[in-house]
Amino acid sequence: MDYSQSLEWLFKQLPMYQRVGKAAYKANLDNTVLLDNHLGNPHLSFATIHVAGTNGKGSTCHMMASVLQEAGYKVGLYTSPHLKDFRERIRINGVMVPKDYVVDFVNKHKLFFESNQLSFFEMTVGMAFQYFKDSNIDIAIIETGLGGRLDSTNIITPLVSVITNIDKDHVVMLGNTLVKIAGEKAGIIKNDLPVVIGERRASLRSLFRESAISKNAIYHQVNHRLKPLETDLKGTYQKDNVRVACEALSVLNQTSDYEISQRHLNSGLLNVVSNTGLRGRYELLQVQPRVIADTAHNKAGIKTLVKQLKLEKFNKLHIVMGMVSDKDVDQVLSLMPKKAFYYIAKPNVIRGMEIDVLSAFFKKHQLNYKKFNSVSDALDKAKSLAHSDDLIVVTGSVFVVAEII
Known part of the structure; x- marks a missing residue:
């Protein structure tokens, strides 16, 4: 082999x-x-x-x-x-x-x-x-x-x-x-x-x-x-x-x-x-607009990420997000910023949460979102809509971050 x-x-x-x-x-x-x-x-x-x-x-x-x-x-x-x-x-x-x-x-x-x-x-x-x-x-x-x-x-x-x-x-x-x-x-x-x-x-x-x-x-x-x-x-x-x-x-x-x-x-x-060679820990991928990737994927990790985002200066917040099926999505989404716009997709792994399942959670938590066929498509759309003083964050799973770095 x-x-x-x-x-x-x-x-x-x-x-x-x-x-x-x-x-x-x-x-x-x-x-x-x-x-x-x-x-x-x-x-x-x-x-x-x-x-x-x-x-x-x-x-x-x-x-x-x-x-x-x-x-x-x-x-x-x-x-x-x-x-x-x-x-x-x-x-x-x-x-x-x-x-x-x-x-x-x-x-x-x-x-x-x-x-x-x-x-x-x-x-x-x-x-x-x-x-x-x-x-x-x-x-x-x-x-x-x-x-x-x-x-x-x-x-x-x-x-x-x-x-x-x-x-x-x-x-x-x-x-x-x-x-x-x-x-x-x-x-x-x-x-x-x-x-x-x-x-x-x-x-x-x-x-x-x-x-x-x-x-x-x-x-x-x-x-x-x-x-x-x-x-x-x-x-x-x-x-x-x-x-x-x-x-x-x-x-x-x-x-x-x-x-x-x-x-x-x-x-x-x-x-x-x-x-x-460590990557994916609040990593700056692009400067204008800023694109940050972070592998936070559970309640504690997301809580820490959101706390960090409150220290950042930006106009609008765009979040590219996907999750895997064994995570407590309710707990995670209850912590996510309400004023952000979300670009959601299924990570390309077997454990990846199906997009319709994930979108139901987003509806439940009254978050503004749009569904995409892939994480890369979601990020491309976020980049096309974001202004230079906006912030784009890619998070929710190691496997989401892996698709865009």
Whole structure:
């Protein structure tokens, strides 16, 4: 198989990459352990930082990777989902895994994958761990894909565990209360090892603290009163992520042989995009009229985005939007600006919410909108109608943003 055939085969493996609900989630680590043993336990060959959380974990991972790169380390970075290219998920010092490596890995282990019915997520984690081992990295930043306790990444024993924050998302798999979701995220806390918590709410912090105590883990709470360092990532909401990243790296400094200076912190945070290739986080795509893309896709993310938009100066607000079927659309749309005009479309993925279903929600919330056949058509129309002092925002899903960057 060539590269495109390898990807097509990967994406078809059950539980499917783009399926809704529990079909996309295996509630155990048996296959991950099986694959890791088959590969010779590559995860034991490199140090890690493990990051979970409802929002901000991707940005936090990229920030930490950038700082460690500035400190001179060879840094693996495993994140999900990708925007344009599958290989975005697996990087070393910002460079994506080569296509040839993906092809060779799939071809070499395809029979094992098929005979054990491994999922897309399990195979991708195995590929990342093997690639990091083969490349002799110094450390890897590993982002959970979903939850924490039963996530395919949760076979590692990290130097530091990090939980950014908690909110309702993926409730079918993780539970429909904040306490249940927090319990799943707390599953990455390891015995006798430090954990950094970015959550602001006292009730949830106490849950994480109790979990840490039960495992004799060293608990570190992020101080959100501290003035954050500057970063090249736009949006005031990144301040919390900066604080989490800095606290985690401070703990790493104190508890390991890794050396990170203030200069490394400053430079790393100011060069996240160039060092790691991160995109889609309040990203300015065009200047006149301004076009901003943001991957906010749940209540907490949209709330943060809307708060940021209130700080912007513009004449009219145009919002290009689509969503996927497993999100709480009512909660999201209840937060959206009433005075904006919306250009809605179905993202081009299986999970994408059908346009007629989405439009019914827009009618219910009395938002002004027009339907389009594609996200790109919606954006083109917004650009044609917007004046130079207007603002266009593209949001609602990672998959919406992926279609226009």
